[in-house]
Amino acid sequence: MGADQRSRRRLRWLGSAAQRLRFPVEVVRAVRAAVGPDFPILYRFSQWKQADYTATLADSPAELEGLLAPLVDAGVDVFHPSTRRHYVPAFPELAGADGELSLAGWTKRLTGLPAVAVGSVGLQTEFKPSEVRDIEPAPVEAVLRQFADNEFDVIAVGRALLSDPEWVNKLRSGRQGEFVGFNIGKALSALY
Template sequence: MDDATGGQERSDSGKDTVQDLFTPLTVGSLTVRNRFAMAPMTRAASPDGIPGPDVAAYYARRAAGGTALVITEGIRIPHPAAGWPDRIPNLDGADVLAGWRAVTDAVHAEGGTIAAQLWHQGAARGVHDDDGPDHVPVSPSGVDLAGVAIGRALSTEELPELAQAYALAAANARAAGFDAVEIHGAHGYLLDQFLWEHTNHRTDGYGGSLAARTRFPAEVVAAVRAAVGPDLPIIFRFSQWKMNRYDAQVVGSATELEQLLAPLVEAGVDVLHPSTRRHYVPGFPDEDPRLSLAGWTKKMTGLPVIAVGSVGLETEFNPGEAGGPIPPSSIDRLLDQYEAGEFDIVAVGRALLADPAWVNRVRDGKLDQFGGFDAASALGRLY
């Protein structure tokens, strides 16, 4: 039933309008059956970097439960300093790719699609007792998120080879049956370290202005696009907040956001994934007190956008003092954003840890408050 504004009238339960989220979407060679994705969440459950049958079963359960697009945990690109520990999966080698083929086959068998998240931790890798000489952390300027010296700065000459490591990972992902790749450029990891002025102090063509800080991430996107061809979707995940700085900002205005995203889009990004801790918080409240970062991203680029952040939380979630508690989400907030065209897909994290069938329960109207679980109960349940 349409109301006077032309939108669908929302029933008391929201169920009628929720069904709008159960429509397909096609981007390039990828078609998802609904608008729900599984957010990437690190598990460190792949000994020697090789995903085993338990990994395939873990992701397949979410696909069987209705999740249309599974975005994997961060996968180390083939670079010696890409990540720690070695239980984090990688994307190079016959045994590894055979393991990933089993994962993608399992997800496809349940009607889902799957994207590989390509990850380099940069300075966030840290230094560890079992490191060899090739595992020294590398970053734009040899400093961590707190500004403390660690590892070494990447030379200008090293950057093309590093971009090709992303490209190799992407090509391997395609060969292993992935439907898309997501480039991790958020949360204070390597590409975000280039984007953020507090970790990028370079004086060459890759530091200084916002355009220069965006240059290497855009070169990574271009290398990945060349490796996977024109049709495989490339998702780019970015964020304002960092793992130890919830108040951090890469850009301070919508104009700067457009300057950040334009080179990435031109280089070949198909989908943008602005990571926020709360999907409903305004991106730039002084410019628009309602529009989320996802909404601004959609407005500035016109590309498909993945929203994320506390979706499905029924109770307040407090991860500790840093950043403060996260209030519960609500179906009304999410649907208002969707109806306003702020996002195309919504990524869900903790709710899918607690209940792999959460999406199907949303579809069937079996969740009283759209969340249906205590947020804290999901912690540690990376099964």
């Protein structure tokens, strides 16, 4: 593609938050048109960037609502907000309980739709893909509290489940003390 074509594309999809939102909204609309009203559409978005953990997609509930509302209107049924840590408040500068609510909790509150929480579920130690070491299993009290507080409807478990296929059964039967930590080297060798 020539430089002029790239420039036109760049101007069309980039720019203000509203301009950047046009692409996912158009994709969701097209998917909704193709699958009809009875097929669930899940939309995953990330509040953090691996290169900069302080970067945010929205700096306030109002900004977040401005990003989510057009996606709801386009046909999203479930949101899957990705965070580095599922228990970290989305907007900690807010007073009271609002300052303690996770991104999944805010997403659910603002849209009225189901939310999937994710982010270091079952892991306590900092994870760096370049390091091959054990990551300690984490207590799950925050997950249980958030679920009881209706912050999310589903929790996505990744690395903890890769290292301990019995993780859910142990949680269900109250055997959290038996959780196995995560080690990328061991996990990859088990897969290959």
